[in-house]
Amino acid sequence: MSGRPLHASAPSGAPAIGRQAPVEIRGLSYAFGTGELRRPVLRDIDLAIGPGEIVLLTGPSGSGKTTLLTLIGALRAMQEGSCRVLGQEMMGASEAQRVALRRRIGFIFQQHNLLGFLTAQQNVAMAIELDPRTTEAQRLDRATRMLAAVGLGDRGASRPDQLSGGQRQRVAVARALAGEPGLILADEPTAALDRQSGGEVVRLLRELAKRRGVPILLVTHDPRILDLADRIVSMEDGRIVPTKQADTVPAP
């Protein structure tokens, strides 16, 4: 590793963040394939996300946003550089360490990924399932409270196919937050929603995350939600590029 300061070459306008940043990335590069088929998709990425910070990651299709998100989310193994997430270094981490880290992260995807045969309440309770100290009754109670927090307190018994797209995505928000994660990673969470539902889902996510001090990294093409960010990071061809001044939104 180069030992350079964290933001020495980070052109995203980020403030310097101390050692406690939930996400600290330096010199991260990643390629798909091997030999002649090897294709670099991330090049020398530096990025830090501070406690409670909401960062939107934008950029053209194929620029590497989802690949970066999946590396931060411990969904794939690192190849080069350093990526420290919630205190865990991902470079050289074992599968067991990656699984343990994934349990501390709340994921929200474009397709809500709710299980169709479970109710909204059961889907949310699943996120709490992994903690053996919690009883079933406590899990369901917490799930109900999370559903109430996203405005669906009366829909706990509904299955996903009985809910609208926006409501399903709100259940996904409740599920992501129910496990009390240290970080939320969201990949195009509004892509399948109309303008109003998309805005509501992200506003809600932002409000709940801010209240709990949970940082969010959200990949989006959706210009309608850019104003909800504390910071916008743009990618192009596998690199982080300077964000145009007009796109930068000051923290509230």
Ligand SMILES: Nc1ncnc2c1ncn2[C@@H]1O[C@H](COP(=O)(O)OP(=O)(O)OP(=O)(O)O)[C@@H](O)[C@H]1O
């Ligand atoms: N599993 C894979 N195997 C090989 N190449 C891949 C794989 N996943 C992604 N890629 C390639 O890596 C590059 C970056 O993809 P990635 O999905 O990270 O981009 P993106 O910015 O998220 O794009 P989009 O906005 O379209 O989702 C693309 O050229 C893509 O084709």
